[in-house]
Amino acid sequence: MDKTLIIIIGASVIGVALIILVAVLASGDKKKDGKDKQKSKKELAESYEKLMQDNIYHIFSKEFHEELRNKARLDFQKVISENAMFLQQDLRLTTSEINEYLKKEISGKLEEEFAAYQQSIKDVQQAAVDSLNKTVAAAQEQQVALMQQLKKDVEAEKTKMIAEFEANMAEIVSYYVLKAVGQQIDLKDQMPLILREMEAQKESMRRDMWL
Amino acid sequence: MSHAVKIDGDTRFGLPPALIGRADVSRVLREIEQVDYALEEQAIRTPDQPLTIPAMSRALVEVITLNNIDITNLNERKRLLNSLRGVKEKAPNIQVTFAVDPAPNITGQLVTWIRQNLHPSALITIGLQPAIIGGCVVRTPDHIYDFSLRKRFKDERPALVQAIKSVVARQ
Numbered sequence: 001m002d003k004t005l006i007i008i009i010g011a012s013v014i015g016v017a018l019i020i021l022v023a024v025l026a027s028g029d030k031k032k033d034g035k036d037k038q039k040s041k042k043e044l045a046e047s048y049e050k051l052m053q054d055n056i057y058h059i060f061s062k063e064f065h066e067e068l069r070n071k072a073r074l075d076f077q078k079v080i081s082e083n084a085m086f087l088q089q090d091l092r093l094t095t096s097e098i099n100e101y102l103k104k105e106i107s108g109k110l111e112e113e114f115a116a117y118q119q120s121i122k123d124v125q126q127a128a129v130d131s132l133n134k135t136v137a138a139a140q141e142q143q144v145a146l147m148q149q150l151k152k153d154v155e156a157e158k159t160k161m162i163a164e165f166e167a168n169m170a171e172i173v174s175y176y177v178l179k180a181v182g183q184q185i186d187l188k189d190q191m192p193l194i195l196r197e198m199e200a201q202k203e204s205m206r207r208d209m210w211l
Numbered sequence: 212m213s214h215a216v217k218i219d220g221d222t223r224f225g226l227p228p229a230l231i232g233r234a235d236v237s238r239v240l241r242e243i244e245q246v247d248y249a250l251e252e253q254a255i256r257t258p259d260q261p262l263t264i265p266a267m268s269r270a271l272v273e274v275i276t277l278n279n280i281d282i283t284n285l286n287e288r289k290r291l292l293n294s295l296r297g298v299k300e301k302a303p304n305i306q307v308t309f310a311v312d313p314a315p316n317i318t319g320q321l322v323t324w325i326r327q328n329l330h331p332s333a334l335i336t337i338g339l340q341p342a343i344i345g346g347c348v349v350r351t352p353d354h355i356y357d358f359s360l361r362k363r364f365k366d367e368r369p370a371l372v373q374a375i376k377s378v379v380a381r382q
Binding site for chain 1: 303305309311313314316317320321324328329330333341342344345346347349351352353354356358360361364365368371372
């Protein structure tokens with residue numbers, strides 16, 4: 001298809017060039033011939049008259065031959081001009097048809113390509129949007145999972161700390177009291193309590209002592 | 212105050228509060244041996260003269276007074292020596308641990324109570340453990356009796372937990 005198009009376009013260009021060349025030549029000869037034509041017609045007519053009167057064998061003379069030749073040349077030029085004109089018109093028509101055809105074909109091709117390009121862009125956009133949506137959904141899922149895990153870990157840690165605190169509360173309080181009170185404990189105030197508690201365990205202690 | 216107690220009809224040898232531990236008993240024992248030796252020597256050298264009692268420590272005087280011993284009598288001196296040796300070897304030992312170093316009057320009060328209520332010849336060892344915070348820990352030959360503040364904190368832990376939970380619940 002493309003090769004055909006190129007050949008057609010090449011032939012058109014060459015034809016147009018020929019036309020232009022012939023037209024230029026024809027118009028150049030025409031101008032000269034136009035004057036010469038008027039002049040030669042008149043002269044020919046006069047010369048025919050003269051020849052007819054002078055010599056019946058003038059048709060075989062050099063001048064007559066020359067005249068014939070000129071006439072033939074003129075006729076030939078006329079034919080060429082007409083044919084050139086026809087060819088020019090034909091070529092113009094062909095060129096315009098080719099232009100129209102090319103326009104139509106190129107437009108069609110371009111529209112197809114643009115449509116395909118647009119579709120591919122849409123597809124890519126859609127794919128990107130889908131991918132982003134998937135990524136967002138995955139990120140949200142992961143965030144929820146992480147939050148749950150974090151909550152669980154925090155709860156577990158809190159429970160563990162509370163259990164540790166409860167298990168060692170007595171030690172903690174003892175340490176605190178020891179640090180706070182330290183050496184300031186007066187045994188004199190404690191003796192009644194100590195003796196009261198020893199009194200409560202007196203029998204058991206006495207049994208140990210007398211074994 | 213007499214620490215000699217009657218058990219099964221017998222009067223047991225008592226120790227004064229000044230004699231706390233085995234070291235005190237050993238010291239008094241050495242002293243009474245020296246006094247015994249000195250008085251025996253006097254009796255041999257000057258049999259016609261009354262015995263002069265040598266200077267004695269307050270602890271020994273208390274032991275003699277408490278147990279109604281006539282130190283000039285040889286038999287009673289021997290009885291005292293035997294009793295002290297018996298106490299040194301066989302008397303039960305109690306270890307009492309405090310959080311702080313007790314004053315002498317506190318120690319005396321404790322020793323008096325122990326010898327009046329548990330055993331008249333009990334020997335007491337005083338220990339120090341600040342970690343118990345307050346009170347004392349009593350260790351007899353077969354048991355440990357914890358009268359310390361640390362033990363009370365441990366025993367009352369549920370009350371502390373409950374108190375904390377009620378505060379948290381209120382919040």
